[in-house]
Each structure stands twice: as structure tokens, then as C-alpha cells.
Amino acid sequence: MSNATKEVVLETKGITKRFPGVLANDRVDLTLHKGEILALLGENGAGKSTLMNMIYGLYHPDEGDIWVKGEHVRLQGPRDAINRGIGMVHQHFQLVPVMTVAENVILGEEVTSGGRLDMRAAQRQVQALSQKYGLAVDATAVIEDLPVGTQQRVEIIKALYRNADILILDEPTAVLTPQEANELFRIMRDLTAQGVSIIFITHKLKEVLAVADNIGVLRRGQMVGTADPETATEASLAELMVGRKVLLRVEKSDAKPGQTVLEIRDLQVKDDRGQMAVAGASLEVRAGEILGVAGVQGNGQREMVEALTGLRPVESGQIFVNGRESARFSPRQVTEAGVAHIPEDREKHGLVAAYSIADNMVLNRYYQRPFANGLALNREAINENSQRLVEEYDVRTPGITTHARSLSGGNKQKVIVAREFSRPVKLLIANQPTRGIDVGSIEFIHKQIVTQRDRGVAVLLISAELDEVLSLSDRVAVMFDGRIVKTLPIAEATRERVGLLMAGSDQ
Ligand SMILES: Nc1ncnc2c1ncn2[C@@H]1O[C@H](COP(=O)(O)OP(=O)(O)OP(=O)(O)O)[C@@H](O)[C@H]1O
Ligand SMILES: [Mg+2]
Numbered sequence: 478m479s480n481a482t483k484e485v486v487l488e489t490k491g492i493t494k495r496f497p498g499v500l501a502n503d504r505v506d507l508t509l510h511k512g513e514i515l516a517l518l519g520e521n522g523a524g525k526s527t528l529m530n531m532i533y534g535l536y537h538p539d540e541g542d543i544w545v546k547g548e549h550v551r552l553q554g555p556r557d558a559i560n561r562g563i564g565m566v567h568q569h570f571q572l573v574p575v576m577t578v579a580e581n582v583i584l585g586e587e588v589t590s591g592g593r594l595d596m597r598a599a600q601r602q603v604q605a606l607s608q609k610y611g612l613a614v615d616a617t618a619v620i621e622d623l624p625v626g627t628q629q630r631v632e633i634i635k636a637l638y639r640n641a642d643i644l645i646l647d648e649p650t651a652v653l654t655p656q657e658a659n660e661l662f663r664i665m666r667d668l669t670a671q672g673v674s675i676i677f678i679t680h681k682l683k684e685v686l687a688v689a690d691n692i693g694v695l696r697r698g699q700m701v702g703t704a705d706p707e708t709a710t711e712a713s714l715a716e717l718m719v720g721r722k723v724l725l726r727v728e729k730s731d732a733k734p735g736q737t738v739l740e741i742r743d744l745q746v747k748d749d750r751g752q753m754a755v756a757g758a759s760l761e762v763r764a765g766e767i768l769g770v771a772g773v774q775g776n777g778q779r780e781m782v783e784a785l786t787g788l789r790p791v792e793s794g795q796i797f798v799n800g801r802e803s804a805r806f807s808p809r810q811v812t813e814a815g816v817a818h819i820p821e822d823r824e825k826h827g828l829v830a831a832y833s834i835a836d837n838m839v840l841n842r843y844y845q846r847p848f849a850n851g852l853a854l855n856r857e858a859i860n861e862n863s864q865r866l867v868e869e870y871d872v873r874t875p876g877i878t879t880h881a882r883s884l885s886g887g888n889k890q891k892v893i894v895a896r897e898f899s900r901p902v903k904l905l906i907a908n909q910p911t912r913g914i915d916v917g918s919i920e921f922i923h924k925q926i927v928t929q930r931d932r933g934v935a936v937l938l939i940s941a942e943l944d945e946v947l948s949l950s951d952r953v954a955v956m957f958d959g960r961i962v963k964t965l966p967i968a969e970a971t972r973e974r975v976g977l978l979m980a981g982s983d984q
Contacts, residue, residue: 483510483512486511486674487643489507489531490542491506492504492507493505494527494528496883498876498879500697504540505524505695507700509676512669513675513691514690516677516679516691517676518692518693520719520918521891521914524698526678532558532645532676533555535554545562546562562640563643564637564644565645566633567647568649570628575621576619576620577617577618578623579599579616580599583638600616603616604616610637610664612633614634625657625774629657637673642674644675645675646675646677648680649661650679654774665677680913680915682711711725718916726948732765734766735933737762738799738904739798740797741758741760741761741794742794743757745794746781747780754779754959755959756777756960758777758959759961760961766951767927767930768935768936768964769949769950769953770937770940770961771946771979772956772979776957776959777958778908778956782906785906786818787808788808798904809841812841815901816906817898818905818908819893819897820908821908823890823893827890833880866892869895871891871921872892872895873888886913891918903935905929907936907938908939909939909940910940911945923948951967952964955979957979
């Protein structure tokens with residue numbers, strides 16, 4: 478059925494939203510048809526989340542109009558949006574970790590029987606919804622015990638429980654494994670087949686081409702165009718988003734490895750639940766090379782990185798940085814030993830939300846020259862450093878005094894990357910360095926990683942994106958079940974071979 482004959486379920490016209498110093502949305506028109514998946518693309522800071530937050534009633538537009546199922550609305554808040562059938566799954570889940578699936582789903586919407594909470598009835602309803610839409614989940618499970626992909630299903634069930642038939646998914650695949658992402662796409666198709674309409678935000682162009690019925694592109698707050706997934710390519714979408722051609726591959730020469738900078742021997746590290754997540758891992762990274770760790774998330778990568786950076790205790794085994802035993806180092810000692818770290822969880826370990834961009838840019842060096850002279854901070858040097866990095870890394874912000882909290886997701890990540898890349902270091906540990914980053918900025922960050930390598934920095938890259946590992950690494954280490962099961966030179970690391978090793982087959 479062509480769009481012309483499909484019912485319009487959501488429409489915005491001339492939506493404008495300003496924040497101090499920023500025109501976040503500039504007269505945006507958007508149309509969503511019944512049963513369609515509309516992908517919304519755009520660079521970091523283009524205004525995607527802002528637009529969605531207005532449709533969900535969290536922000537009010539300064540100008541413009543919204544129609545929901547033909548009715549002109551002025552949404553009073555999320556409750557109002559929910560009552561009109563709009564549901565939103567935010568990138569940072571809003572579930573209560575210690576409560577069960579059923580408890581989370583009914584939170585704020587409790588089923589009562591004679592004034593008491595009827596948990597049985599709630600569980601039955603959750604079960605019914607999960608069956609109807611193929612959202613496999615155990616209603617009695619406790620949230621913190623579930624993998625991320627399942628937690629996300631709970632968020633979707635929560636929206637459906639409130640009768641959502643317009644679903645907003647803001648970067649739902651950023652934290653999913655490729656398997657979990659494919660499962661989500663199947664669920665999305667099941668939902669649209671039953672009349673649900675979906676707005677889907679992602680930076681992964683392959684995903685857009687695989688699932689979208691329609692594509693809208695925002696650039697600097699304006700809707701600059703739409704594209705047809707039948708005829709669009711990754712390159713054409715990238716160009717439409719960024720406004721220039723983007724190199725989707727990494728260009729680099731062969732590595733010239735020097736001395737060993739990082740050595741890990743038989744490392745054992747426990748996870749939060751006391752299980753041995755890293756169970757005897759060994760690897761080494763030499764100066765001037767990129768060692769990429771490939772693996773399905775949850776095979777000990779996170780715990781290994783946290784142990785390397787002093788954020789998690791080591792049970793046994795050894796870590797050497799430049800020949801110095803550093804397994805018992807604090808995070809500050811690790812930093813001072815010449816190690817840079819791009820953390821997986823930027824909200825938790827990367828930034829201080831209430832600090833300015835300028836202060837975040839010197840977070841681990843503010844007490845050193847030139848940023849401090851003895852006890853006095855040198856504001857001028859701190860500001861000059863930050864101004865330069867904001868320009869170089871294209872951080873979209875009104876200024877360097879803006880708080881990290883008000884940056885868009887991808888721009889937060891850029892601040893961390895800029896800070897960690899601008900220190901003179903021996904070892905760079907990059908965990909999911911481009912998560913949530915737009916294609917144009919990925920190109921830039923990849924170039925920076927190669928530049929660091931060519932300057933003689935040892936790079937340990939951990940990424941859930943196999944494409945990223947294969948295109949950047951000089952050697953590939955495959956992590957499975959807490960161990961490095963194989964290390965291959967890049968020439969031997971074919972997709973198939975690495976994929977089999979990641980699945981636990983000992984090739
Ligand atoms: N609460 C806020 N206060 C001030 N500025 C904000 C706020 N929310 C968003 N902005 C600004 O509005 C602009 C658009 O941000 P938005 O979060 O919508 O971008 P986005 O397209 O979702 O980007 P990303 O891909 O990085 O998530 C950015 O310049 C951002 O800094
Ligand atoms: Mg966003």
C-alpha cells in the first residue's frame with residue numbers, strides 16, 4: 478500500500494525548539510503513517526532526541542503544531558502523550574533494577590483488586606502481551622539479572638501495556654549485540670504488522686536499510702530530506718546526513734610494532750555477582766599497534782577493562798604497563814602511568830554532568846601544568862585547551878561553559894574522546910569508542926586512533942561492532958567465556974573465522 482492511502486497517525490508541522498544558544502529544532506515537519514517504521518537519522522546534536530521528547534510531551538515546542546491521529550494536540554506531559562497512545566523507550570532505560578519484570582511494567586499503573594496490588598493479574602497481562610507480540614520475557618524475573626536486550630523488551634512491553642500504538646525507540650540498538658538487534662527488528666516487524674507505528678533512531682545505516690519503510694534526515698535542527706530505503710545506499714544516507722561524502726572505510730598503512738606496552742597474564746576478575754567473568758585471560762599489546770578484542774558482549778570484556786583501569790579489583794594474575802606491575806593501581810595511578818581510557822559507560826565513568834565542558838576536558842589533568850600552577854588553576858590554559866578541542870572534534874555546543882549534562886548523547890562521547898586523545902600517553906584503552914557516534918564523526922575518531930598508533934601508542938580496542946574491530950585492528954584477539962581464545966594477525970582474521978571463534982568454536 479502506498480503512503481498516500483495510509484492513515485497518518487502522527488504529524489508535526491513547523492516545530493521549533495530553542496535552548497540557550499542552540500536552535501535544536503527548526504521548523505520541523507514529520508509524518509508517520511500507520512504500521513510503518515520511520516527511521517530518523519542525523520548527526521550528533523541534529524535534534525533527534527529533542528524532537529522525540531516533544532512528541533512524548535517531555536518538552537514543549539516554542540512554535541509549531543502536533544497532530545495525533547488527526548487531533549490537534551498540545552501535550553501537557555508524558556502522561557498526556559501516553560493517554561494518546563504514544564510510548565517512548567529512552568536510550569537509558571528507566572527500569573528499577575531490583576524489581577521484577579511485572580512490577581516494573583505496572584509501576585505507576587498498578588492493577589488493584591479491592592485496593593490491593595494484584596501481582597498475579599499483572600503477571601498474566603505481561604505474559605499475554607509478551608505472547609501476542611513475540612516478546613519473550615519471564616514476568617517474575619528480576620530486572621538486574623536480565624541481559625540488556627531483554628531489559629529493552631521489558632521497556633517495550635511497558636509501553637504496550639499502556640496501549641501504545643505509536644512507539645518511539647531512541648537508539649535502541651546502541652547497547653545491543655548484533656543477535657539482540659536482529660531479534661529487536663523481528664519484534665518491530667511483528668508490531669507493525671499488528672498496526673503499531675514506530676519511529677526508530679539509529680546511527681547504524683545498515684540497520685536503517687534493513688528495517689525502515691521510510692527515512693527522514695535531520696541536519697542542524699532542520700528536516701533536510703527523506704530517503705527511500707529501496708533505493709538509498711549507506712553512502713547516500715551518510716552524505717545526506719553530514720552534507721559531504723563520508724569515507725566508510727579506514728585508511729591505514731601496516732603497523733610497525735615496537736616494545737610491549739601492555740601485558741596481561743592469566744588474569745582473573747569477578748563480576749558484580751561474584752562470578753569469575755575474566756577466567757585466566759592473557760594478551761599483550763605493543764607500541765605502534767592496534768589490538769582489537771572481538772567477542773559477544775558479556776564474555777568478560779567489561780570486567781577486563783575495569784580491572785586494567787583500576788575500577789575493579791583483580792582476583793589473580795598480573796598486569797604490566799611498560800614493564801611495571803600495575804594490577805593493584807588506583808584509577809589515578811593508572812592515568813599517571815600513561816594510560817588513556819575511553820569508558821564503555823560515559824554516564825558513569827566518563828563525565829561529570831554538572832561540570833562545564835572546559836572542566837570535563839581536563840578532568841584527569843587539572844592539577845598538572847599548564848592547567849595548574851602549584852595550587853592555583855590556570856583558567857586561561859583550561860579554556861584555551863577546551864576551545865581548541867571543541868573545534869577539532871566538532872563538539873556541537875553553544876560554548877565551553879555549557880554543562881556536560883545538556884550535550885546530546887554523541888557529543889558527550891566526543892568530549893571524552895577529545896580529552897583522552899589529547900594527553901600524551903603510552904597506552905590507549907578504547908572500549909566501544911564510537912558507540913552513539915554519527916558516521917561523520919566515526920570517520921574522524923577512527924583516523925585519530927590510527928594517528929595515535931602511528932605515533933607509537935599501544936591501542937587496545939574493545940568493540941561490539943565486528944566491522945570496527947576488523948577495519949581498525951592490526952591483530953585480533955577473540956574473547957570467549959572470560960578467556961582470550963585466539964589471537965590472529967589481521968590478514969587471517971576473516972569475518973567467518975572470527976565469528977566462529979566468538980561463538981566458542983575452537984578453530
Ligand atoms: N536540556 C537541554 N538543555 C540545553 N541544550 C539542550 C538540551 N537538550 C538538548 N540540547 C541541545 O540541543 C541540540 C540537539 O540535541 P539532541 O539531543 O536533540 O541531539 P540528537 O540528534 O539526539 O544527537 P545524538 O545523536 O548525539 O543523540 C544539541 O545542541 C544539544 O546540546
Ligand atoms: Mg539523541
